[in-house]
Amino acid sequence: MFAAALIPFSHRQHASRKVECVSCHPNAGGGSRMGTIGAQGCANCHRTAGLPATPALQRIDESARRGRAIRWERVHELPRWVWFSHGRHRKTTCATCHGQVAQRDLAEEEVTINMQFCRDCHLANNARAVCGTCHNEKK
Numbered sequence: 001m002f003a004a005a006l007i008p009f010s011h012r013q014h015a016s017r018k019v020e021c022v023s024c025h026p027n028a029g030g031g032s033r034m035g036t037i038g039a040q041g042c043a044n045c046h047r048t049a050g051l052p053a054t055p056a057l058q059r060i061d062e063s064a065r066r067g068r069a070i071r072w073e074r075v076h077e078l079p080r081w082v083w084f085s086h087g088r089h090r091k092t093t094c095a096t097c098h099g100q101v102a103q104r105d106l107a108e109e110e111v112t113i114n115m116q117f118c119r120d121c122h123l124a125n126n127a128r129a130v131c132g133t134c135h136n137e138k139k
């Protein structure tokens with residue numbers, strides 16, 4: 001579950017307005033971390049869309065003005081000694097690992113991401129599955 005203090009963010013609400021994953025997670029095709037846009041990026045779209053200044057949107061604008069990052073609670077977080085890269089999993093849909101995010105108001109851990117989940121898929125797809133594939137010094 002995640003909820004930044006006082007900002008009730010909903011994936012479902014944005015998906016219903018056809019805002020795509022990549023608009024907020026800009027690294028969808030690229031490097032190891034997916035990344036999430038900052039308050040300025042959020043505020044720009046809300047302004048362009050001409051949304052009314054609700055309390056939640058005012059808080060986002062305020063963070064943007066002050067150049068402050070919004071702090072979100074993490075849903076999935078691997079231990080530091082596991083190496084994972086979104087870029088290496090471009091061909092897999094987000095839903096395979098994250099569930100039906102677009103239909104949720106609150107993101108939750110719908111798919112349990114543990115070693116077995118990772119290894120089973122690697123073995124089924126002839127991807128490398130020796131220990132060092134995911135446990136190494138790269139991270």
Ligand code: HEC
Pocket residue numbers: 007008009010013014017019023024036037038039041042043045046049051054055056057060
């Ligand atoms: C590409 C456009 C776009 C981007 C980028 C975007 N939003 Fe939105 N956001 C919208 C639209 C459109 C709505 C209104 C949805 C509706 O009609 O209910 C909305 C509504 C919201 C609301 C509900 C406001 C209220 O009080 O009803 C919150 C909170 C919100 N956005 C947070 C964010 C945050 C945080 C980010 C950045 C991580 C973000 N949005 C990025 C388009 C965007």
Ligand code: HEC
Pocket residue numbers: 002009011014015019020021022023024025035036072073074075076077094095098101102107
């Ligand atoms: C309007 C902006 C916006 C859109 C569009 C959006 N997200 Fe998000 N997403 C966020 C924000 C804000 C967070 C919380 C910040 C974070 O955890 O990095 C988040 C968090 C997540 C998380 C939890 C990350 C974690 O482990 O903590 C997942 C998974 C996710 N998004 C997947 C998706 C998928 C899949 C889509 C497309 C179906 C999508 N998002 C579309 C803004 C957005």
Ligand code: HEC
Pocket residue numbers: 021025028032033034035036076077078079084086089092093094095096097098113
């Ligand atoms: C093969 C499984 C897998 C797929 C496919 C996947 N993710 Fe993730 N995602 C993860 C794991 C594992 C983490 C936690 C990574 C960590 O803690 O180092 C994560 C973390 C995240 C985060 C928070 C940390 C970050 O990297 O910014 C976001 C946001 C996210 N994913 C969004 C997405 C979106 C959007 C898609 C589809 C474009 C997607 N993910 C596809 C497994 C996956």
Ligand code: HEC
Pocket residue numbers: 082083084085088089092096097113114117118119121122125127128133134
């Ligand atoms: C849905 C199937 C699937 C899941 C789930 C999955 N992977 Fe993968 N992974 C693959 C495939 C297929 C490749 C090979 C991609 C390629 O060669 O382009 C790969 C590649 C990788 C690589 C690069 C391997 C190399 O040869 O350099 C790493 C590291 C990795 N995965 C780690 C993980 C971890 C950690 C998890 C769990 C958090 C995970 N994967 C979950 C299918 C999956």
Ligand code: HEC
Pocket residue numbers: 078079082113114115118119122128129130131132133134135
């Ligand atoms: C495809 C990726 C992948 C491969 C291959 C892999 N692991 Fe893991 N391993 C993980 C992930 C992801 C976690 C973290 C699980 C969690 O946080 O729940 C983990 C956790 C662990 C742990 C901590 C205890 C546990 O079960 O959570 C040990 C010990 C471990 N791995 C050893 C190994 C050994 C030994 C091998 C080789 C036989 C191996 N791993 C191969 C992904 C992998």
